[in-house]
Amino acid sequence: MSVVGCDVGNLSCFIAVARQGGIETVANEYSDRNTPSIVSLTSKEREIGSAAKSQIISNFKNTITNFKRLIGRPFNDPFVQNEIPNLPYKVVEMPSGGVGFQVMYGGEQTVFSVEQIYAMLLTKLKVIAETNLKKPVNDVVISVPSFYSDTERRALFAASKVAGLHCLRLFNDTTAVGLAYGIYKQDLPAPEEKPRNVIFVDVGHSAMQVSAVAFNKGKLKVLGVSFDPYLGGRNFDRKMAEHFAVDFKQRYKVDVTTNKRAGIRLLTECEKLKKTLSSNSGKMTLNIECFMEDKDVSGSMTRAMFEEICADLLERVDKPLKRLVEETKLKKEDIYSVEIVGGSTRIPAVKAIITQVFGMEPSTTMNADEAVARGCALQCA
Ligand code: ATP
Ligand code: MG
Numbered sequence: 001m002s003v004v005g006c007d008v009g010n011l012s013c014f015i016a017v018a019r020q021g022g023i024e025t026v027a028n029e030y031s032d033r034n035t036p037s038i039v040s041l042t043s044k045e046r047e048i049g050s051a052a053k054s055q056i057i058s059n060f061k062n063t064i065t066n067f068k069r070l071i072g073r074p075f076n077d078p079f080v081q082n083e084i085p086n087l088p089y090k091v092v093e094m095p096s097g098g099v100g101f102q103v104m105y106g107g108e109q110t111v112f113s114v115e116q117i118y119a120m121l122l123t124k125l126k127v128i129a130e131t132n133l134k135k136p137v138n139d140v141v142i143s144v145p146s147f148y149s150d151t152e153r154r155a156l157f158a159a160s161k162v163a164g165l166h167c168l169r170l171f172n173d174t175t176a177v178g179l180a181y182g183i184y185k186q187d188l189p190a191p192e193e194k195p196r197n198v199i200f201v202d203v204g205h206s207a208m209q210v211s212a213v214a215f216n217k218g219k220l221k222v223l224g225v226s227f228d229p230y231l232g233g234r235n236f237d238r239k240m241a242e243h244f245a246v247d248f249k250q251r252y253k254v255d256v257t258t259n260k261r262a263g264i265r266l267l268t269e270c271e272k273l274k275k276t277l278s279s280n281s282g283k284m285t286l287n288i289e290c291f292m293e294d295k296d297v298s299g300s301m302t303r304a305m306f307e308e309i310c311a312d313l314l315e316r317v318d319k320p321l322k323r324l325v326e327e328t329k330l331k332k333e334d335i336y337s338v339e340i341v342g343g344s345t346r347i348p349a350v351k352a353i354i355t356q357v358f359g360m361e362p363s364t365t366m367n368a369d370e371a372v373a374r375g376c377a378l379q380c381a
Contacts, residue, residue, distance in 0.1 A: 005376025011205035016377035072155030119162035174211035176375025
């Protein structure tokens, strides 16, 4: 029986399998190990993952993204209500009081619950794993944010059942990363020796999570966790988009807030620009053809400008780090290393804050994208 580990992220998913030779992350039908967390309903079918990505703009009303953080929450939850203006599709209240999406599917107006959409994504991950392993997959370990509530966990269990999966366990992201770190380390202290303490920082698309883990040979103990459940890469994209919205209104007399399609295009380009600014500090440009009213628009930003525009977000980064230090009472000399994972730890300013708080350069030896999935697969190996 094969057991599979899935990291279901707010932006993308990774799947890892335990084979005799070790842990392997597997690729989807596009030979990509990254499967976007997107479900697109069309007039004929449902597209999921990489195939749905092309629909984000052209079919935005029926393409569900950013749903990981909506599962297991009531429709009237303030977080859900806050999210709705950022989502280009129609969010509705289910008879159960939960979150649903109203879409056009197969030519008819249809409502899907967030659990159903989540289940569609999990079904896709199951098929990808089965294609790779060339045998049926039923048992999975799925990662969840360490701050997920019981209701969020229960809703995810239910979704995995709908997908025909037997979820052996929901594994906290932070523990999964710890396991992925420790498993192949040959030089960990013996069980009776002083443990090796490692800090893990994961800044993803929708959230930031931090943990301190003590390692001995064959043993891992989570000393503490902390988080900012509402700080991730997407917040930076939105800040940049707000900046360009004002800029374009002045220079091109177009109001992007009145056009959802243009809004998604701007956000997509801001994410690209943000990534470019992680490896370049000079002035980088953003160009969008036929943005609104047949006008081509362009703008630019330097890394310094990015940091200024996102200052209030950057100010939040050190809070969970400092809380973890306070809670675990770890001193600099007690910490062996700080390991960073998650796409948004690639932002230089984020890295600088981590360096400053812990007094050491973070180490990037772990696979920032795949560590969580690998840890989940190890859990069941
Ligand atoms: P979450 O953990 O919140 O559920 P996720 O696991 O899907 O989300 P990740 O894949 O860890 O998220 O990270 C995705 C985020 O990282 C996106 O916001 C993306 O823009 C950002 N990112 C990826 N590469 C870079 C880069 N080079 N510079 C800045 N940001 C980056
Ligand atoms: Mg993640």
